Amino acid sequence: MICILLSTQSYADYSITLLNDHKEYGISSQFVEQLEDPLAAYTIEQVSSSPLTEKFKASGETMLRNTNREAAYWLRFKIINKTDKSQQWLIESFNFRINEISFYLKNQNGFSEVIQGDSYPFKQRSVGHKNFEFLLPNSADTLTCYMRIRTKQPASFELFVRRFDTFTSYAVGEYFLLGIFYGTFSIVAFFSLFLIIAFRKTVFLYYSFFLFGFGVFFMCQDGTGFQYLWSDYPVINAHSISIARILMLIPYTLYFTEFLDVHKKLPTVWKFMMGWIVLRIVFLFIGQESDLLISLLMYYDYIPFIVAYFCAIYSYRKGFKPALYFALGFSVLLTAFVINSLRVACIVESNIFTAYSLNVGAVIEILFLSLALGSWLRQIIQEKTVTESMNRLLEEKVEERTEILQIQNTIINEKAEELDTLFYRLSHDIKGPIKSILGLANLGAVDIQGQQEYFRRIQVSAKNLDKITSDFVQLSNVQKYKSDKITEINFKELVDQIIDSLRYIPDFKHITIHTDIDQQGPFHSHKHLLHSVILNLIENAIKYRNSNGIESKLDILISADKTKAVLQFSDNGIGIIKENHENIFNMFYREGIKEGITGSGLGLYIVKISLQKINGTISYAPSEDKGSTFMIEVPNNYEL
Numbered sequence: 001m002i003c004i005l006l007s008t009q010s011y012a013d014y015s016i017t018l019l020n021d022h023k024e025y026g027i028s029s030q031f032v033e034q035l036e037d038p039l040a041a042y043t044i045e046q047v048s049s050s051p052l053t054e055k056f057k058a059s060g061e062t063m064l065r066n067t068n069r070e071a072a073y074w075l076r077f078k079i080i081n082k083t084d085k086s087q088q089w090l091i092e093s094f095n096f097r098i099n100e101i102s103f104y105l106k107n108q109n110g111f112s113e114v115i116q117g118d119s120y121p122f123k124q125r126s127v128g129h130k131n132f133e134f135l136l137p138n139s140a141d142t143l144t145c146y147m148r149i150r151t152k153q154p155a156s157f158e159l160f161v162r163r164f165d166t167f168t169s170y171a172v173g174e175y176f177l178l179g180i181f182y183g184t185f186s187i188v189a190f191f192s193l194f195l196i197i198a199f200r201k202t203v204f205l206y207y208s209f210f211l212f213g214f215g216v217f218f219m220c221q222d223g224t225g226f227q228y229l230w231s232d233y234p235v236i237n238a239h240s241i242s243i244a245r246i247l248m249l250i251p252y253t254l255y256f257t258e259f260l261d262v263h264k265k266l267p268t269v270w271k272f273m274m275g276w277i278v279l280r281i282v283f284l285f286i287g288q289e290s291d292l293l294i295s296l297l298m299y300y301d302y303i304p305f306i307v308a309y310f311c312a313i314y315s316y317r318k319g320f321k322p323a324l325y326f327a328l329g330f331s332v333l334l335t336a337f338v339i340n341s342l343r344v345a346c347i348v349e350s351n352i353f354t355a356y357s358l359n360v361g362a363v364i365e366i367l368f369l370s371l372a373l374g375s376w377l378r379q380i381i382q383e384k385t386v387t388e389s390m391n392r393l394l395e396e397k398v399e400e401r402t403e404i405l406q407i408q409n410t411i412i413n414e415k416a417e418e419l420d421t422l423f424y425r426l427s428h429d430i431k432g433p434i435k436s437i438l439g440l441a442n443l444g445a446v447d448i449q450g451q452q453e454y455f456r457r458i459q460v461s462a463k464n465l466d467k468i469t470s471d472f473v474q475l476s477n478v479q480k481y482k483s484d485k486i487t488e489i490n491f492k493e494l495v496d497q498i499i500d501s502l503r504y505i506p507d508f509k510h511i512t513i514h515t516d517i518d519q520q521g522p523f524h525s526h527k528h529l530l531h532s533v534i535l536n537l538i539e540n541a542i543k544y545r546n547s548n549g550i551e552s553k554l555d556i557l558i559s560a561d562k563t564k565a566v567l568q569f570s571d572n573g574i575g576i577i578k579e580n581h582e583n584i585f586n587m588f589y590r591e592g593i594k595e596g597i598t599g600s601g602l603g604l605y606i607v608k609i610s611l612q613k614i615n616g617t618i619s620y621a622p623s624e625d626k627g628s629t630f631m632i633e634v635p636n637n638y639e640l
Helices: 164-199 202-222 224-228 234-259 267-284 291-300 303-317 322-344 357-395 399-446 451-480 491-501 527-543 578-583 603-613
Strands: 015-018 024-027 033-037 072-081 089-093 100-107 110-116 132-135 142-150 159-163 511-519 552-560 564-571 617-622 628-635
Touching (some): 202 224, 202 357, 224 234, 234 303, 303 322, 491 511
Antiparallel strands (some): 072 142, 089 132
8 A cells, every 4th residue: 555645735734735636645643733632531622722722743753653542642634625526535544443533524613523433333434444434525625634543452543535436446456355365264264174074183173273263363453353243242342353362373273283293292392382272261361451461462472383383393304294384384474473463563564564464474374284284195195005005915915805905905095096186186276266366366456447357357267266166065065975865856857957057157048958858657866966967967068069150959868767767968069089088087087178168177077976876877979960978877766
């Protein structure tokens, strides 16, 4: 955020002149007279009259701030508006954690008053934004402005005069970037939950809780928590940061001690950190009215990061390679955490770098932690594979167990390969859209004129990311599906429902779907899995249609009786190369012969797995018009 410090008056005037060729002005100490109200008892009538009006003076500091947490601070300055009357201006307080901020504007009848603050309900604000905004009248006169600020915590007063259109532009971009930021957190949290189900490791549970606490902490830091979660309960703001630190730091401590196996490798350190957790909970209930206590608590909260850093270095030197990524990630996070704490304590000036340093550090830290977890999981799989191989060699001496061990070893190797491929592709496919989104967002922050195009491209990347995660969710649901979920199926209703759900696909209107369904009597099977099978086949026919001037079509023929159902899907699309026929049902296989088509490569693999669950079969053959034909047989479980 670039603050334009401009005044055409002399230093003693303490005035800001608004001109047409500028969009915003920073209200720094050189433009403001200040009066400290030690008992917070002065009224606007008193401070605007003698003798108090004569006690206003320059603060003498580089930034406006409260040096006495019990006092109220009055600011006085003038605004000379020389712009077109069509331009709406406002005053914005960048610091949204001020308990009470009042704005007084002198007029013919005295003073108008607008009161806001984080001790008041959010709906009381003039503009529905996480910061505090005060609208200025469209007047060419000189405006005499007073502001009364009172807060119980050390705070700097970052004030700006902005044109309303400038404020709107930057606010939309800011909220958009925050949405991407929290979306990234959600994706990683979802991935961590998936790992809990797959590996049954408590370290992923601690990591998920850490991400949750981290997200709450950021929402307290950027003001979106009060805006969206507890807007009607401002009393929470007084304790939100303290509670969020607990929600973040305790799971983080449990996470790094579990990940680095501190309990076994460094038992003394583990006992120390368990004691730290107990004391941190006790400190939560101790009053924080003292600046000294707040500073000590801030340094106390550095302990988990510092201990984690040195434990990671120790583990890496002992041969635990994933600890290297861990140390790098939390080195970045610790640096960002220190910068943010110094900003909150008013030791360093608040600007775009210091305000969002923790957000940037968190994103980088998450990327490093993902690498650490991936490396750790590969190591576990390799160790498990080695162990199983040794057991297989020992048990081969027993002739009766040889065949069983060979089958088990084959299954383990296949699953290990699939799992390794799964993590690689998942990290690769997610990383691409995320990098694209971050890159476009950075460009959009600089190039205001091209924001619409950047937003459009970001939307495309977000849709690709949503499709990838949806495919992995679908695969997980199929693999966990229980075989006893049998219901009666009406094929016509099922197919019509699926076709209707696909009408949002861009190419749907360019293809003609014809159905011929002959169902004789009741048919019972697994509706959820059949839905997944039919959905993927129809969606593939739409996605891989021939767009070279040929009328695209898909014929669905279904014949069902008391023994089985035969489903045939024939299209005149681009088809599949003959050399690739035997690979189309493999995990992550992509045909890749149609430009612009993206996806996870899981569609036909999900179809195969779903049919295996219900004892069904699928086969492929080229159709007469160079398209594709899929033939499916599913048994009728009516008598079961």
